[in-house]
Amino acid sequence: MDAMIMYFGGIEAGGTKFVCAIGDENGKIYARERVATEEPDVTIPKVIQFFRNFKVESLGIGSFGPVDLNKESKTYGRITSTPKLAWANYPLVQTMEEALHVPVGFSTDVNGAALGELYRGAATGLDGCLYITVGTGIGAGLVSKHQLLQGLSHPEMGHVLLRRHPEDKFEGICPYHQDCLEGLASGPALEARWGKPASELKNDQKVWKIEAEYLAQALMQYILIVSPKRIIMGGGVMKQEQLFPMIRARLKELLAGYLDFPELKERMDDYVVPPALGDNAGITGALILARQALEREHVSRP
Amino acid sequence: MDAMIMYFGGIEAGGTKFVCAIGDENGKIYARERVATEEPDVTIPKVIQFFRNFKVESLGIGSFGPVDLNKESKTYGRITSTPKLAWANYPLVQTMEEALHVPVGFSTDVNGAALGELYRGAATGLDGCLYITVGTGIGAGLVSKHQLLQGLSHPEMGHVLLRRHPEDKFEGICPYHQDCLEGLASGPALEARWGKPASELKNDQKVWKIEAEYLAQALMQYILIVSPKRIIMGGGVMKQEQLFPMIRARLKELLAGYLDFPELKERMDDYVVPPALGDNAGITGALILARQALEREHVSRP
Ligand SMILES: Nc1ncnc2c1ncn2[C@@H]1O[C@H](COP(=O)(O)OP(=O)(O)O)[C@@H](O)[C@H]1O
Ligand SMILES: Nc1ncnc2c1ncn2[C@@H]1O[C@H](COP(=O)(O)OP(=O)(O)O)[C@@H](O)[C@H]1O
Ligand SMILES: [Zn+2]
Ligand SMILES: [Zn+2]
Numbered sequence: 383m384d385a386m387i388m389y390f391g392g393i394e395a396g397g398t399k400f401v402c403a404i405g406d407e408n409g410k411i412y413a414r415e416r417v418a419t420e421e422p423d424v425t426i427p428k429v430i431q432f433f434r435n436f437k438v439e440s441l442g443i444g445s446f447g448p449v450d451l452n453k454e455s456k457t458y459g460r461i462t463s464t465p466k467l468a469w470a471n472y473p474l475v476q477t478m479e480e481a482l483h484v485p486v487g488f489s490t491d492v493n494g495a496a497l498g499e500l501y502r503g504a505a506t507g508l509d510g511c512l513y514i515t516v517g518t519g520i521g522a523g524l525v526s527k528h529q530l531l532q533g534l535s536h537p538e539m540g541h542v543l544l545r546r547h548p549e550d551k552f553e554g555i556c557p558y559h560q561d562c563l564e565g566l567a568s569g570p571a572l573e574a575r576w577g578k579p580a581s582e583l584k585n586d587q588k589v590w591k592i593e594a595e596y597l598a599q600a601l602m603q604y605i606l607i608v609s610p611k612r613i614i615m616g617g618g619v620m621k622q623e624q625l626f627p628m629i630r631a632r633l634k635e636l637l638a639g640y641l642d643f644p645e646l647k648e649r650m651d652d653y654v655v656p657p658a659l660g661d662n663a664g665i666t667g668a669l670i671l672a673r674q675a676l677e678r679e680h681v682s683r684p
Numbered sequence: 685m686d687a688m689i690m691y692f693g694g695i696e697a698g699g700t701k702f703v704c705a706i707g708d709e710n711g712k713i714y715a716r717e718r719v720a721t722e723e724p725d726v727t728i729p730k731v732i733q734f735f736r737n738f739k740v741e742s743l744g745i746g747s748f749g750p751v752d753l754n755k756e757s758k759t760y761g762r763i764t765s766t767p768k769l770a771w772a773n774y775p776l777v778q779t780m781e782e783a784l785h786v787p788v789g790f791s792t793d794v795n796g797a798a799l800g801e802l803y804r805g806a807a808t809g810l811d812g813c814l815y816i817t818v819g820t821g822i823g824a825g826l827v828s829k830h831q832l833l834q835g836l837s838h839p840e841m842g843h844v845l846l847r848r849h850p851e852d853k854f855e856g857i858c859p860y861h862q863d864c865l866e867g868l869a870s871g872p873a874l875e876a877r878w879g880k881p882a883s884e885l886k887n888d889q890k891v892w893k894i895e896a897e898y899l900a901q902a903l904m905q906y907i908l909i910v911s912p913k914r915i916i917m918g919g920g921v922m923k924q925e926q927l928f929p930m931i932r933a934r935l936k937e938l939l940a941g942y943l944d945f946p947e948l949k950e951r952m953d954d955y956v957v958p959p960a961l962g963d964n965a966g967i968t969g970a971l972i973l974a975r976q977a978l979e980r981e982h983v984s985r986p
Contacts, residue, residue, distance in 0.1 A: 448944075463944050510835060526835055533812060533828055533911030534945050541908050541942060543901060545847055558942040599845060606843050607909045609835030640843060640860040642750075642765050643836050 390676075391438035391482070392668030393429065394491060395445040395474065397466060397518065400425060402432045405669040409502045414665070421468040430481045440679070441478055442487040442671025444494025444664050447521070449474075451489060451536055459488055487675030490536050491515075493523035494667030495616065495657070500525050502666050503658035505612045512610035513663065514539065516597065517617030520564040524608055531608065540564040544599045547592045550575075567596040569619050580619055593619070594628035601629065601654065602636045605646070612645075616657040623656070630654050692978070693740040693784070694970030695731065696793060697747040697776065699768060699820065702727060704734045707971040711804045716967070723770040732783045742981070743780055744789040744973025746796025746966050749823070751776075753791060753838055761790055789977030793817075795825035795832050796969030797918065797959070802827050804968050805960035807914045814912035815965065816841065818899065819919035822866040826910055833910065842866040846901045849894045852877075869898040871921050882921055895921070896930035903931065903956065904938045907948070914947075918959040925958070932956050 387406050394401040397419055404413040413436065417428045433441070446464070450457045459475025475488045489497075496513035505511035514522040520540030524531040531537060541562040552575040556565030565571060572580040576589060583589045601613060615626070630650045637646060645653045657663045689708050696703040699721055706715040715738065719730045735743070748766070752759045761777025777790045791799075798815035807813035816824040822842030826833040833839060843864040854877040856863030857870075867873060874882040878891060885891045903915060917928070932952045939948060947955045959965045 526833060527831065529829065529831070531828060531833070531910060533913055534907075534947055535911045535943055537911060538908045538943065542905050543847060543938070545845060558940045559938075603844050603905050604909060605836075606840045607906060608833060609837045609839060611835055636845070636861075638860045641837055641840065645836055 389436060389438050390669050390672035391433050391436070391441040391484075392665050392672055393441065393443045393445075393478075394494065394664035394668050395419075395443055396491060396664075397446050400429055401665050402429055403665045403669065404433075404436050404438065405666075407673060409498075409666050409669060411662075411665070411669075419466075422472050426477060430478070433482055438482070438484060438672070440485040440487065440672045440676040441482060442494070442668040442673070442675060443474060443478065444489055444491040444668045444671060445474060447490050447536065448538070449488070449490055449536070451532055459486075485675040485679040487671035487673075487678075489530060489667075489671055490521065490523060491664055492521045493525075493530050493536060494671055495663035496523035496525050496530070496614075496667065497670045498659055498663040498665075498667030499614045499657055501670055503663060504614050504655050508611040510610065511612045511614055512604055512608065513614045513616065513657070514600075514604075515617035516567065516615065516619040517569055520568050520600075520617075522604070524610060526608065526610075539600070539604065540568075542600055542603050544596050547595045549588070550592050563596060563600050567593055567600075567619075569617075572619065581621070584622060584624075590622060590624055590628060593622075594625055594632055597625065598629045598632035598636055601633050605633075605637070605641070612652070613654045614657050614663075615654065616660075616663060620656060626654065626656065691738060691740050692971050692974035693735050693738070693743040693786075694967050694974055695743065695745045695747075695780075696796065696966035696970050697721075697745055698793060698966075699748050702731055703967050704731055705967045705971065706735075706738045706740065707968075709975060711800075711968050711971060713964075713967070713971075721768075724774050728779060732780070735784055740784070740786060740974070742787040742789065742974045742978040743784060744796070744970040744975070744977060745776060745780065746791055746793040746970045746973065747776060749792050749838065750840070751790070751792055751838070753834055761788075787977040787981040789973035789975075789980075791832060791969075791973055792823065792825060792838050793966050794823045795827075795838060796973055797965035798825035798827050798832070798916075798969065799972045800961055800965040800967075800969030801916045801959055803972055805965060806916050806957050810913040812912065813914045813916055814906060814910065815916045815918065815959070816902075816906075817919035818869065818917065818921040819871055822870050822902075822919075824906070826912060828910065828912075841902070841906065842870075844902055844905050846898050849897045851890070852894050865898060865902050869895055869902075869921075871919075874921065883923070886924060886926075892924060892926055892930060895924075896927055896934055899927065900931045900934035900938055903935050907935075907939070907943070914954070915956045916959050916965075917956065918962075918965060922958060928956065928958065 392403045400417045405411045448462045510526040522539035554561030554565030694705045702719045707713045750764045812828040824841040856867030858867030
């Protein structure tokens with residue numbers, strides 16, 4: 383490794399795997415490793431070991447959630463009420479700070495992916511974007527004027543309520559809301575409704591008509607409420623590329639010309655787009671979180 | 685007037701009246717005038733005349749919309765596609781700047797009200813809040829980490845889609861979406877559905893059960909998407925105070941314990957609240973927009 387380059391560490395902490403990477407300021411990745419998500423006592427020592435082999439200036443983590451992002455909170459840096467019980471309340475940030483002695487930036491996986499796509503992917507040149515993943519769960523992160531949106535909590539956009547498609551009698555699988563967006567349109571919801579994994583349903587038109595309806599309704603709510611500069615749709619289910627034109631067309635119908643912006647009219651093809659970074663959006667974002675953590679450290683300890 | 689005090693001008697520009705005021709930094713109001721909203725050629729000269737009587741450092745305007753808030757746009761500072769045709773495309777900011785030769789801050793009426801409630805009303809001490817008005821129309825503004833949320837457009841939260849209450853067969857009155865929130869739950873929607881002005885429906889329980897259902901659904905979407913620190917509900921329809929406990933109770937049911945924050949559980953009474961400033965939220969916010977415009981001017985021309 384080149385001694386003149388600053389190296390950053392990134393972790394995309396997911397429910398099935400932790401992707402760990404070493405990269406530089408420009409998003410170039412020098413080393414990468416996947417560690418299976420087992421119990422923290424098994425997974426975290428392997429993650430720490432990976433980073434011990436490198437000299438990083440700081441670390442960024444984009445994590446599955448919900449997570450506590452409120453720096454004034456006693457439980458800042460923890461995964462909170464996850465159904466993966468071994469990880470509930472696990473002090474992820476604190477453990478990594480104590481092991482590596484570097485500043486740690488922390489956010490959700492989708493917030494990380496939104497940063498990755500904004501600065502190195504499908505939204506470069508803009509000052510914000512919304513990134514939504516449609517996979518095992520549905521979640522989204524928003525950057526607006528270069529800031530991640532955060533209130534009481536990080537966004538939980540996957541659980542918005544929808545109008546039922548008249549041909550869809552499936553009851554939904556969200557343990558909290560039954561037929562919210564995640565309950566009706568996530569990968570596992572597709573599998574439960576149709577009896578086959580989503581990846582094997584490609585040729586069934588009705589599957590994607592209903593899926594596009596729900597995703598278009600969700601995007602409509604996001605546009606009316608936060609008005610993103612661009613919407614990037616990733617995750618396993620969005621590998622079904624036929625969804626993109628269907629979602630755009632239905633979204634236009636739903637908006638009914640109400641918002642008079644070219645992005646939502648003649649330029650819709652550039653407004654709702656797949657990730658330019660593909661599966662690298664999350665880890666690229668984690669490296670950006672690392673760099674931001676280092677910058678904050680320099681401001682607060684000049 | 686005291687020569688040591690800095691005076692600011694504020695305008696709450698509404699569809700029926702322009703409220704003009706002179707105030708100081710602390711939100712104290714020294715003079716106020718209402719000018720009816722007729723054609724711009726009639727209304728604006730009266731507004732200018734009012735401010736000519738005072739020496740203000742800057743002016744803030746919270747306006748009915750939609751408005752163009754994008755400073756890079758050629759139509760910045762205009763009301764855009766309003767159904768009030770005489771005002772469509774009217775250069776409100778530019779006209780006031782040319783008349784008064786002071787910096788002008790500009791935002792929507794509900795963004796202004798959100799700032800007013802945040803710094804001088806029901807959300808003081810927090811770093812953000814959501815203000816929603818339920819009146820002739822339904823609109824909302826969000827402050828997050830002291831910034832007004834703005835993307836492609838300002839928020840248009842009044843037009844979110846809802847699930848129909850099973851007992852409600854009313855078709856809705858939104859000219860774009862028919863039965864969006866505004867189409868079902870605004871003051872004119874109540875009047876069209878029940879055949880009487882909303883203010884005369886106080887004792888009809890069914891009216892408020894359906895109204896509370898729709899408003900609770902909307903708040904659920906806002907909470908999942910932007911997670912406000914507090915929600916302030918104003919406007920004519922919210923004068924029906926019995927709505928508050930009904931909305932809070934239904935919102936709790938809809939969230940179903942999903943978000944584990946005390947604000948949304950045991951402290952819900954402090955989370956969904958009426959405006960502390962009453963009908964002064966908008967004009968107080970306009971004065972804050974004025975002060976912010978002056979501060980920006982000092983930063984950019986030191
Ligand atoms: N090609 C595909 N077409 C449709 N669905 C897919 C495809 N690949 C994966 N999925 C679905 O996406 C989900 C996994 O989402 P993914 O984004 O890959 O991971 P995760 O959400 O767990 O991080 C699974 O439910 C799976 O059925
Ligand atoms: N006490 C009341 N109870 C119920 N609805 C009311 C009441 N007062 C006014 N409204 C309704 O609110 C609407 C006017 O909203 P308001 O917020 O006062 O003004 P605007 O939205 O035009 O600025 C009207 O449709 C009216 O029917
Ligand atoms: Zn849900
Ligand atoms: Zn509408």
